[in-house]
Amino acid sequence: xxxxxxxxxxxxxxxxxxxxxxxxxxxxxxxxxxxxxxxxxxxxxxxxxxxxxxxxxxxxxxxxxxxxxxxxxxxxxxxxxxxxxxxxxxxxxxxxxxxxxxxxxxxxxxxxxxxxxxxxxxxxxxxxxxxxxxxxxxxxxxxxxxxxxxxxxxxxxxxxxxxxxxxxxxxxxxxxxxxxxxxxxxxxxxxxxxxxxxxxxxxxxxxxxxxxxxxxxxxxxxxxxxxxxxxxxxxxxxxxxxxxxxxxxxxxx
Amino acid sequence: xxxxxxxxxxxxxxxxxxxxxxxxxxxxxxxxxxxxxxxxxxxxxxxxxxxxxxxxxxxxxxxxxxxxxxxxxxxxxxxxxxxxxxxxxxxxxxxxxxxxxxxxxxxxxxxxxxxxxxxxxxxxxxxxxxxxxxxxxxxxxxxxxxxxxxxxxxxxxxxxxxxxxxxxxxxxxxxxxxxxxxxxxxxxxxxxxxxxxxxxxxxxxxxxxxxxxxxxxxxxxxxxxxxxxxxxxxxxxxxxxxxxxxxxxxxxx
Numbered sequence: 001x002x003x004x005x006x007x008x009x010x011x012x013x014x015x016x017x018x019x020x021x022x023x024x025x026x027x028x029x030x031x032x033x034x035x036x037x038x039x040x041x042x043x044x045x046x047x048x049x050x051x052x053x054x055x056x057x058x059x060x061x062x063x064x065x066x067x068x069x070x071x072x073x074x075x076x077x078x079x080x081x082x083x084x085x086x087x088x089x090x091x092x093x094x095x096x097x098x099x100x101x102x103x104x105x106x107x108x109x110x111x112x113x114x115x116x117x118x119x120x121x122x123x124x125x126x127x128x129x130x131x132x133x134x135x136x137x138x139x140x141x142x143x144x145x146x147x148x149x150x151x152x153x154x155x156x157x158x159x160x161x162x163x164x165x166x167x168x169x170x171x172x173x174x175x176x177x178x179x180x181x182x183x184x185x186x187x188x189x190x191x192x193x194x195x196x197x198x199x200x201x202x203x204x205x206x207x208x209x210x211x212x213x214x215x216x217x218x219x220x221x222x223x224x225x226x227x228x229x230x231x232x233x234x235x236x237x238x239x240x241x242x243x244x245x246x247x248x249x250x251x252x253x
Numbered sequence: 254x255x256x257x258x259x260x261x262x263x264x265x266x267x268x269x270x271x272x273x274x275x276x277x278x279x280x281x282x283x284x285x286x287x288x289x290x291x292x293x294x295x296x297x298x299x300x301x302x303x304x305x306x307x308x309x310x311x312x313x314x315x316x317x318x319x320x321x322x323x324x325x326x327x328x329x330x331x332x333x334x335x336x337x338x339x340x341x342x343x344x345x346x347x348x349x350x351x352x353x354x355x356x357x358x359x360x361x362x363x364x365x366x367x368x369x370x371x372x373x374x375x376x377x378x379x380x381x382x383x384x385x386x387x388x389x390x391x392x393x394x395x396x397x398x399x400x401x402x403x404x405x406x407x408x409x410x411x412x413x414x415x416x417x418x419x420x421x422x423x424x425x426x427x428x429x430x431x432x433x434x435x436x437x438x439x440x441x442x443x444x445x446x447x448x449x450x451x452x453x454x455x456x457x458x459x460x461x462x463x464x465x466x467x468x469x470x471x472x473x474x475x476x477x478x479x480x481x482x483x484x485x486x487x488x489x490x491x492x493x494x495x496x497x498x499x500x501x502x503x504x505x506x
Binding site for chain 1: 279280282283284285309310311345350351352392393394395398399400401402404405408409412415416419420432433
């Protein structure tokens with residue numbers, strides 16, 4: 001089931017620095033989130049242009065950002081609301097980690113609007129605002145130093161949402177078609193090992209009467225790596241050249 | 254098995270903006286990573302103080318950052334190297350996603366030094382640099398707009414490392430001791446449902462001869478939520494008050 005990105009709102013409450021609004025928009029757009037809801041931002045739209053500068057091309061997200069006076073207005077129509085909480089509060093409210101948060105959020109977003117709420121740079125969300133949330137999400141980290149700025153927190157949660165989408169179905173079988181030549185087949189690889197054994201014997205590197213672990217180690221290496229036909233041909237070429245070199249040396253000796 | 258954060262290096266290649274070095278340090282420290290290796294940074298240490306400003310308290314990471322002339326120098330001693338690659342390259346190299354990357358990286362970091370390498374702001378890593386890597390990691394995202402800055406990429410991968418540590422063993426049973434009162438027991442909850450039924454009957458809201466789904470729906474709601482003793486007492490208090498209210502009205506009628 002694909003993630004319904006359209007049903008997910010990112011809500012920023014009373015953001016002081018327009019640059020943070022811009023970098024949050026950038027983080028969102030990188031991960032396919034588009035709905036930015038701003039509650040009483042201190043400076044936005046900002047004549048300074050800082051939000052646009054930090055958005056780095058995510059201007060469309062800023063342009064269609066919606067501005068509200070209160071958090072309740074921004075949450076209207078949402079069936080599930082999660083607040084991002086940097087500190088673990090004294091107020092006992094259900095706290096979940098980002099992965100669990102995203103499972104719940106995207107499940108409900110299949111059919112309903114949901115919101116992820118981020119608080120002020122300096123003071124986060126008030127208790128009154130936290131009480132609007134069905135759950136709080138806490139990003140695990142360094143307990144001695146936790147200083148995620150808003151855009152970093154948006155980035156982590158937006159990434160988790162996109163990663164779920166990727167793992168659930170948008171994941172290509174392979175990120176890159178790695179093999180640009182067909183894989184070598186088992187019989188071709190056996191031919192290579194025969195060639196190794198004879199060449200190494202010719203070169204005096206291998207003694208079939210006292211083989212120790214040599215051929216096993218060579219098999220282990222090349223079986224693990226998964227050769228393609230081009231690589232196999234290169235190795236056979238090297239072995240052939242090595243055999244000849246030995247021949248020349250032998251002739252000279 | 255705990256993640257060995259000490260064995261993980263974050264390597265930034267030819268970073269142009271010292272602010273990005275600072276925000277990468279901040280992202281690292283938030284997630285318990287400490288080893289910052291800089292390859293030929295354009296301005297660092299920077300008299301401008303931008304790196305320190307963006308580090309927001311992660312000054313210790315900057316102070317002990319090591320500077321190298323070449324990538325090879327920075328990778329000396331590493332048993333496993335992963336390059337962060339924003340673009341999917343034409344050069345066929347094994348590409349993994351962040352979750353798989355972190356599994357491999359932390360596994361090898363149990364015993365050996367490993368490195369995560371991030372390229373220049375504008376041009377990433379060169380093909381020569383990519384060829385130093387055992388694998389490339391690609392952060393999935395919006396294929397029409399992928400514009401993660403360095404610190405956002407460091408943040409995502411550092412978060413994945415910390416999240417693995419958290420899920421593998423540092424995860425507390427509960428992030429917050431949610432219940433500040435003991436949970437209500439089954440018999441207490443049954444007592445509540447009896448009270449609901451009698452009170453709603455008294456109030457004329459419930460007809461025991463034609464119950465429909467009312468009591469089942471009430472059970473479903475309060476069983477799902479998991480009441481504590483305090484909440485149960487509040488509900489019983491409300492029911493008692495409601496019964497009395499009905500009585501007063503009846504007296505008046």
